[in-house]
Amino acid sequence: MIEPQLVCLNGHAAGALDWRCGQCGAPIEIAHLPPFDAHAIRNGDWSLWRYGAMLPVEPRLTLGEGMTALTPVPMPDGEVYAKLEYLNPTGSYKDRGTVVLINHLIAHKVGEVVEDSSGNAGASLAAYAAAARIHARIFAPALAPAAKKRLIKQFADLVEVDGARSAPTAACHQAAQHTVYASHAWSPFFIAGQMTAAWEVWEQLGRRAPDALVCPVGHGGLFLGFARGFQMLHEAGLIDRLPKLYAVQAAACDPIVRGWESGADTPPVTEENLTLADGIVVNEPVRGVEVLRVIRDSGGMALRVSEDAIREALRTLIGRGLLVEPTSATAAAALHTVREQVGAGALIVMPLTGTGLKTLAS
Numbered sequence: 575m576i577e578p579q580l581v582c583l584n585g586h587a588a589g590a591l592d593w594r595c596g597q598c599g600a601p602i603e604i605a606h607l608p609p610f611d612a613h614a615i616r617n618g619d620w621s622l623w624r625y626g627a628m629l630p631v632e633p634r635l636t637l638g639e640g641m642t643a644l645t646p647v648p649m650p651d652g653e654v655y656a657k658l659e660y661l662n663p664t665g666s667y668k669d670r671g672t673v674v675l676i677n678h679l680i681a682h683k684v685g686e687v688v689e690d691s692s693g694n695a696g697a698s699l700a701a702y703a704a705a706a707r708i709h710a711r712i713f714a715p716a717l718a719p720a721a722k723k724r725l726i727k728q729f730a731d732l733v734e735v736d737g738a739r740s741a742p743t744a745a746c747h748q749a750a751q752h753t754v755y756a757s758h759a760w761s762p763f764f765i766a767g768q769m770t771a772a773w774e775v776w777e778q779l780g781r782r783a784p785d786a787l788v789c790p791v792g793h794g795g796l797f798l799g800f801a802r803g804f805q806m807l808h809e810a811g812l813i814d815r816l817p818k819l820y821a822v823q824a825a826a827c828d829p830i831v832r833g834w835e836s837g838a839d840t841p842p843v844t845e846e847n848l849t850l851a852d853g854i855v856v857n858e859p860v861r862g863v864e865v866l867r868v869i870r871d872s873g874g875m876a877l878r879v880s881e882d883a884i885r886e887a888l889r890t891l892i893g894r895g896l897l898v899e900p901t902s903a904t905a906a907a908a909l910h911t912v913r914e915q916v917g918a919g920a921l922i923v924m925p926l927t928g929t930g931l932k933t934l935a936s
């Protein structure tokens with residue numbers, strides 16, 4: 575495989591292990607990803623590596639991530655299709671992005687990394703790094719759910735940081751001056767892995783796109799993975815239109831919703847109040863400009879939900895036998911509004927992002 579060319583959003587060349595542009599600080603992207611080719615799908619492979627021809631790394635390590643079930647769920651405002659992302663190896667969707675990022679790090683013979691996370695991304699990176707014999711140090715909020723912290727400690731060193739969600743990020747940026755920063759928020763390899771969720775949904779629906787996608791958004795890694803994945807299917811002529819994209823945030827931390835409501839290009843930096851949805855407390859999303867752009871281009875919306883609505887949606891999901899964490903319930907809490915927008919017959923897909931086992935055990 576040819577080494578992928580990396581450039582920042584302003585066109586500066588970037589090094590393979592840079593986490594952001596050394597010249598201007600902007601996020602880095604992979605300049606040329608292979609186009610989506612339906613003939614290149616490896617039909618006998620029941621993991622996300624069935625799309626390996628469209629990914630920017632060689633699969634030297636896999637824990638069997640991807641190819642999660644897409645299952646119909648009766649919800650109060652009609653049936654939706656839930657993509658059971660919490661069934662990935664470490665219990666969240668993050669494993670899709672992590673496995674692509676870790677294979678990039680393996681190719682570059684990286685021996686140690688740092689990362690910051692509210693829990694799921696840290697646990698995911700910790701597990702994959704352990705399997706790759708890469709030493710990982712994970713910076714997490716001291717207030718993160720106890721089971722998420724215990725899970726990280728099974729595989730890696732945990733550094734607990736007091737203060738808001740942005741405090742461990744600041745501590746990690748300091749550490750990243752001396753080592754490799756394997757950031758789920760910044761790495762374009764992470765987002766490349768998330769695109770596979772869109773391709774699976776397309777195959778599981780009989781090679782078509784849903785009418786709408788409803789997704790919790792923090793940094794927007796999964797959301798942008800879906801958006802870019804469907805965009806590639808569209809460019810390949812495999813779907814005739816893109817789904818409407820609905821980004822959902824807790825009212826406690828809602829920069830994307832505020833940016834969307836005000837018509838801004840860049841989301842404002844907001845407060846980080848405590849919320850049940852601990853997985854999406856991000857007051858300054860790395861690719862916030864792109865998140866706002868794809869919502870608008872798709873004809874979708876950014877929606878905020880209250881703590882009461884999250885609690886009620888979580889009860890509904892658990893009542894359907896779906897043991898997810900509260901962050902996952904934010905999407906379900908927005909379904910009433912989305913259904914009003916798209917109509918009774920529309921096909922809605924909702925990823926269920928993280929397992930409830932981690933919060934149940936806290």
Ligand SMILES: [Zn+2]
Nearest residue numbers: 582586595598
């Ligand atoms: Zn730059």
